[in-house]
Amino acid sequence: MKRKYISTIADTLRECGLKDGMTLSFHHHLRNGDHVVNMTMDAVAALGVKGITVACSSLFPVHEHLIGHIKSGVITGLDTDYMSGPLAKAITGGILPTPVMFRSHGGRPRAIGEGSLKIDIAVVAAPAVDAMGNITGTEGPSACGSLGYIIPDTQHAAKVIAVTDHVVEGGLSRISIPHDVVDHVVVVDKIGDPAGIVSGSISLTRDPVALAIARNAQSVIRASGLLQDGFCYQTGAGGASLAASLFLREDMRAMNIHGGFLLGGITKYMVEMLEEGLFDNVFDVQCFDLSSVKSIAQNPRHVEISADTYANPNRKSNCVDFLDAVLLGGTEIDLDFNVNVTTDSNGNIIGGSGGHNDAAAGAKLTIIVAPLVRARLPIVVEKCTTLTTVGSTVDVLVTERGIAVNPARKELADKLRDARLPVCGIEDLHDQAVRMTGKPRPYERGDKVVGTMEYRDGTIVDHIYATK
Amino acid sequence: MKRKYISTIADTLRECGLKDGMTLSFHHHLRNGDHVVNMTMDAVAALGVKGITVACSSLFPVHEHLIGHIKSGVITGLDTDYMSGPLAKAITGGILPTPVMFRSHGGRPRAIGEGSLKIDIAVVAAPAVDAMGNITGTEGPSACGSLGYIIPDTQHAAKVIAVTDHVVEGGLSRISIPHDVVDHVVVVDKIGDPAGIVSGSISLTRDPVALAIARNAQSVIRASGLLQDGFCYQTGAGGASLAASLFLREDMRAMNIHGGFLLGGITKYMVEMLEEGLFDNVFDVQCFDLSSVKSIAQNPRHVEISADTYANPNRKSNCVDFLDAVLLGGTEIDLDFNVNVTTDSNGNIIGGSGGHNDAAAGAKLTIIVAPLVRARLPIVVEKCTTLTTVGSTVDVLVTERGIAVNPARKELADKLRDARLPVCGIEDLHDQAVRMTGKPRPYERGDKVVGTMEYRDGTIVDHIYATK
Numbered sequence: 001m002k003r004k005y006i007s008t009i010a011d012t013l014r015e016c017g018l019k020d021g022m023t024l025s026f027h028h029h030l031r032n033g034d035h036v037v038n039m040t041m042d043a044v045a046a047l048g049v050k051g052i053t054v055a056c057s058s059l060f061p062v063h064e065h066l067i068g069h070i071k072s073g074v075i076t077g078l079d080t081d082y083m084s085g086p087l088a089k090a091i092t093g094g095i096l097p098t099p100v101m102f103r104s105h106g107g108r109p110r111a112i113g114e115g116s117l118k119i120d121i122a123v124v125a126a127p128a129v130d131a132m133g134n135i136t137g138t139e140g141p142s143a144c145g146s147l148g149y150i151i152p153d154t155q156h157a158a159k160v161i162a163v164t165d166h167v168v169e170g171g172l173s174r175i176s177i178p179h180d181v182v183d184h185v186v187v188v189d190k191i192g193d194p195a196g197i198v199s200g201s202i203s204l205t206r207d208p209v210a211l212a213i214a215r216n217a218q219s220v221i222r223a224s225g226l227l228q229d230g231f232c233y234q235t236g237a238g239g240a241s242l243a244a245s246l247f248l249r250e251d252m253r254a255m256n257i258h259g260g261f262l263l264g265g266i267t268k269y270m271v272e273m274l275e276e277g278l279f280d281n282v283f284d285v286q287c288f289d290l291s292s293v294k295s296i297a298q299n300p301r302h303v304e305i306s307a308d309t310y311a312n313p314n315r316k317s318n319c320v321d322f323l324d325a326v327l328l329g330g331t332e333i334d335l336d337f338n339v340n341v342t343t344d345s346n347g348n349i350i351g352g353s354g355g356h357n358d359a360a361a362g363a364k365l366t367i368i369v370a371p372l373v374r375a376r377l378p379i380v381v382e383k384c385t386t387l388t389t390v391g392s393t394v395d396v397l398v399t400e401r402g403i404a405v406n407p408a409r410k411e412l413a414d415k416l417r418d419a420r421l422p423v424c425g426i427e428d429l430h431d432q433a434v435r436m437t438g439k440p441r442p443y444e445r446g447d448k449v450v451g452t453m454e455y456r457d458g459t460i461v462d463h464i465y466a467t468k
Numbered sequence: 469m470k471r472k473y474i475s476t477i478a479d480t481l482r483e484c485g486l487k488d489g490m491t492l493s494f495h496h497h498l499r500n501g502d503h504v505v506n507m508t509m510d511a512v513a514a515l516g517v518k519g520i521t522v523a524c525s526s527l528f529p530v531h532e533h534l535i536g537h538i539k540s541g542v543i544t545g546l547d548t549d550y551m552s553g554p555l556a557k558a559i560t561g562g563i564l565p566t567p568v569m570f571r572s573h574g575g576r577p578r579a580i581g582e583g584s585l586k587i588d589i590a591v592v593a594a595p596a597v598d599a600m601g602n603i604t605g606t607e608g609p610s611a612c613g614s615l616g617y618i619i620p621d622t623q624h625a626a627k628v629i630a631v632t633d634h635v636v637e638g639g640l641s642r643i644s645i646p647h648d649v650v651d652h653v654v655v656v657d658k659i660g661d662p663a664g665i666v667s668g669s670i671s672l673t674r675d676p677v678a679l680a681i682a683r684n685a686q687s688v689i690r691a692s693g694l695l696q697d698g699f700c701y702q703t704g705a706g707g708a709s710l711a712a713s714l715f716l717r718e719d720m721r722a723m724n725i726h727g728g729f730l731l732g733g734i735t736k737y738m739v740e741m742l743e744e745g746l747f748d749n750v751f752d753v754q755c756f757d758l759s760s761v762k763s764i765a766q767n768p769r770h771v772e773i774s775a776d777t778y779a780n781p782n783r784k785s786n787c788v789d790f791l792d793a794v795l796l797g798g799t800e801i802d803l804d805f806n807v808n809v810t811t812d813s814n815g816n817i818i819g820g821s822g823g824h825n826d827a828a829a830g831a832k833l834t835i836i837v838a839p840l841v842r843a844r845l846p847i848v849v850e851k852c853t854t855l856t857t858v859g860s861t862v863d864v865l866v867t868e869r870g871i872a873v874n875p876a877r878k879e880l881a882d883k884l885r886d887a888r889l890p891v892c893g894i895e896d897l898h899d900q901a902v903r904m905t906g907k908p909r910p911y912e913r914g915d916k917v918v919g920t921m922e923y924r925d926g927t928i929v930d931h932i933y934a935t936k
Contacts, residue, residue, distance in 0.1 A: 004784075131698070132790050171729060171771075179777070179784070180776055180777045180780065180784055182784055260599070281640075303639075303643060305646065309646045312648065316472075316649055317472070319600075319648075
């Protein structure tokens, strides 16, 4: 058996039959330290190929580099779950000939599995590869831990390329992607910049507003009655979310609760709870910091999962379905509890669902944590500028000034009132916010559609328009 | 999220829409201790359903129980890689209305992946299941280690049922099959009889013929020049094969060789070589004894692999392609080096390829180890009664009376002669054998086709006929 090594990305793409109009897929575990998307698209451009759709699970400021390839017609389509930075700004400005397809982290593997997102070549940014072509994310100079978001791509793409900067002569002890789905391995100098891949450590906020929100959020969880043995939890890496997990930890110790699993993007605060024995497992689709990268490499209870297992709604079940509670952020939440995390109130693309609408749909208790006002704009609005997460899947909005419960969850509102939490109507929070900021000038959108919002189940729920 | 528990197998089959003519798939990791195939087919019969095809990766003496379900028309088709015991005898006698489809361990996942073996319901004999429906083979009273052969089924079957006798309240630390492919979990008293699942310990042969063959086989490996750093190896659990791995171990120590991986069905002799550091990895598609079950649960370098990764020829690569050497048995080997491990010389079904023709096709050096004569019948024959493994993939036959090299491998024959090994023509071995046994009476086959021999790539290479 020949090893599957080819010397350059360009030669490998040629070997894979790259041609105009193909879809190339990538993943975002190297986050803002990723070199692989940019260097691959440079190779595509050098080969004179045009009209490529780049399907990448998320895009970061480092991918500003792609703007040139859009201008030259090398890239004519984007398919992603999240986008921030200069590329997002350019997209909002209308640079791309077709709308960006915005999916969720569960909707993406759904689309791949059902064939509506057909991948010609999947490119894995591979922190370590062995002689056979097995891939792990846990070793090497660009170690990033879980490779969960690219696993579905490797199972369905016509061709799979691993781009690595670290070839292990001995065997790997943790295999993220087995060699039997890998066509070729390319060795490059550097697949990423470690400084941008994971935070050395994520430190907790000292912002009193964020801490007040965090305390309220944990009070909601406690009052909900869900904090029992077997409790399963997801939270993001935002300031209030991280702080809330410390309060959760205190409660679990005090109440002698033994949890089930922690889910999602993983940080040291989750790793510590696992190591303390407060939870049975961490199910990890992405590591956010060095602690979690180290843990997934060493702790057998810290389990790498694919995006299919995490949140694909077409599977028999997915991890989000087993969540008791999830804490999520929002750039806007409206009077129907719909949430926007894709654009700001001026229509600028600043993110995307990621796992937002997946976790919201799955969890028994979905809590949105947000300050009432951000940058002199109200967060609670009449109607979201862009719909990311549907209000029927959102249970509670927690702000520093009050807690609003979805009217469909009356029994939950009663429990929170019984616990003497500051429950109010979401209209009250909206009024308070508008009193603080003044009524915001309505945003005037342009005519060109620059983004299509696909809900996790495949329904198109909104469109994003170019700014005027 | 509701847990996926249903109280009885019959109710679960009904929930899965069981109806006449469906294909139910099973696996053989519980070997001759398996209760699940029998109890599931009892439930099918109790529901009054008929015309089922049972696709089980291997069938053992314990599955004699299925004969009644064949007689009553509940089972009308079988699809397997190996079959022994009373059921095999009944099949040879012509009991089944359609020929058994015999595949290899790599051909089976190939057929499942390409859709030529379409599975309606896959039934996993699950040694341990957690609350979500994640499955592991490494815990519980019926622990069997790897569940590699059923993994492809769970990824492609319309419905997947886990039958277990051990529900873990806390999380699993090693997940063989993730919950997102599992529809339902059924809890029964016992999925198997530990005494039949794995050997407590497999002891080495003291048979001088087997030891002579083993010594010759290891001499062939040494003389081939393949025994270098990175050496990858597979062997079976037969007497000569196991003994040969001890001689390999001695050679590796003496020559200071550091190997790559050990592959296949795993025994304590392989585990010991892994633990001693002679190899980087064990890639395990099935555990044969308690030592290997313990090792796969604890040693991160002892890696569970699916049958796809092991040997599916439709994948981008598979483990057998990376083998340097494999030792395999044979009930017959003919003058063209074709090998039969499916029937005896009287046409009785006594086995099947399992991984035989996969490993032979993949390995750089394929060695068949066999005594010249067995039960007063020659092993070297003019033409195999049934073709399991094609001669072009076989390099050497090692017997206690001489070593025959495939004429297509002249350079290998030269190396063996240079090492003063007793190389001779395969015709010479045939003549010797016939001198010992007399010319065997030609076997007279009946007219009815009872088995179809599918080679790993999907080609039909032979048929098995009912005995007269």
